[in-house]
Structure formats: C-alpha cells, structure tokens
Amino acid sequence: MYNYLLFIHILSAITAVAAVICYPIIMSSARTVGQAKFALSLLEKTAILPKLGGTLLLLTGLAIGFQETYLFRERWYVASIVIFLVILVIFAGLLPAGIKQQLKLLLQTQGDNLPEVYRLSRRRSAWLEVVANLAVFISILLMVFKP
Known part of the structure; x- marks a missing residue:
C-alpha cells in the first residue's frame, strides 16, 4: 500500500507544482x-490543477504518515505540511480572489493599455506567486533530502 500511496503522492505533486510554476510564466x-484577459481566464480554467493535485498531495502525505507514524515526530515532515498549508492558502484563496479582481478591472478598461490599478493588483499576485514558488521549492527540498 505504501508504494501506491507514494506513487499517487508523486503524481499529485507533479500536477500541483507544474501549475504553481506556470502561473507567473503565463x-x-x-x-x-486582451492578452491579460486571456491569461487570467486560462488561469481560472487551470486553477483546478493545484487544488486537485494539492488535495491529493495532502491526503496521500498524511496517509503515508499514518502508515509510518514516526514521521509525525520528524521536523521535515511537519515543516512540509505547514509549508503546504501556506501554499494552499495562496492558491486556493488569495490568488483566485486576485484573478477575479483583475478580470473585473480589465472588463472596465477601455483601450488596449493595461491600467495602473491592474498593474498594482498584478504585482500583489506576482508577489504571492513568488512566495508560493519559494515554498514549493523548500517543500521539495525537505521531501527529497529529509534533513
């Protein structure tokens, strides 16, 4: 059972992490x-990937922990769960709200130049994306090297 959980855990991580990494690139x-509207609508459509992958990642990680109960005494394991919760808050709550706000701002915009109010909102989202990507990187380091 452990190997099946680990396999699902790794696939879930790939699904969630790929989406997290792509947000700032897109x-x-x-x-x-027009490009911003398209990019934001694309992010809205792909928002299921970090949610689905992240949920499976959390569930399989906890299931592995319940099979190997010593993990709950390991700092790297507990730190990975805490870091994951930070990522979850960003990608399930803060970024979707920012995307909706940015789309709303763009729908009110006349012309093709990005308004300054959109740019400010986008900077906030970009900062959250950087934090999430850093958290993902640290989480992967913890899981691979298990310090």
Whole structure:
C-alpha cells in the first residue's frame, strides 16, 4: 500500500507544482488588455490543477504518515505540511480572489493599455506567486533530502 500511496503522492505533486510554476510564466507574458484577459481566464480554467493535485498531495502525505507514524515526530515532515498549508492558502484563496479582481478591472478598461490599478493588483499576485514558488521549492527540498 505504501508504494501506491507514494506513487499517487508523486503524481499529485507533479500536477500541483507544474501549475504553481506556470502561473507567473503565463502572467508575465501579458502585455495588453486582451492578452491579460486571456491569461487570467486560462488561469481560472487551470486553477483546478493545484487544488486537485494539492488535495491529493495532502491526503496521500498524511496517509503515508499514518502508515509510518514516526514521521509525525520528524521536523521535515511537519515543516512540509505547514509549508503546504501556506501554499494552499495562496492558491486556493488569495490568488483566485486576485484573478477575479483583475478580470473585473480589465472588463472596465477601455483601450488596449493595461491600467495602473491592474498593474498594482498584478504585482500583489506576482508577489504571492513568488512566495508560493519559494515554498514549493523548500517543500521539495525537505521531501527529497529529509534533513
């Protein structure tokens, strides 16, 4: 059973992490209102990936911990769960709210130039994406090297 859980855990991590890494790449390419609308709608559609992958990641990680109860005494394991919860808050709550706000701002925009209010909102989202990507990197380091 452990190997099956580990396999699902790794696939879930790939699904969730790929989406997390792609957010800033997709959004950094938007230069016009039309491109930004398309990029934001794409992110809305792909938002299921970090949610689904992240949920499976958490569930399989906890299941592995319940099979190997010593893990709950390991700092790297507990730190990975805490870091994951930070990522979850960002990708399940903060970024979707930012995406909706940015789309709303763009729908009110006339012309093709990105308004300054959108740029400010986008900077906040970009900062959250950097934090989430850093958290993902640290989480992967903890899981691979188990310090």
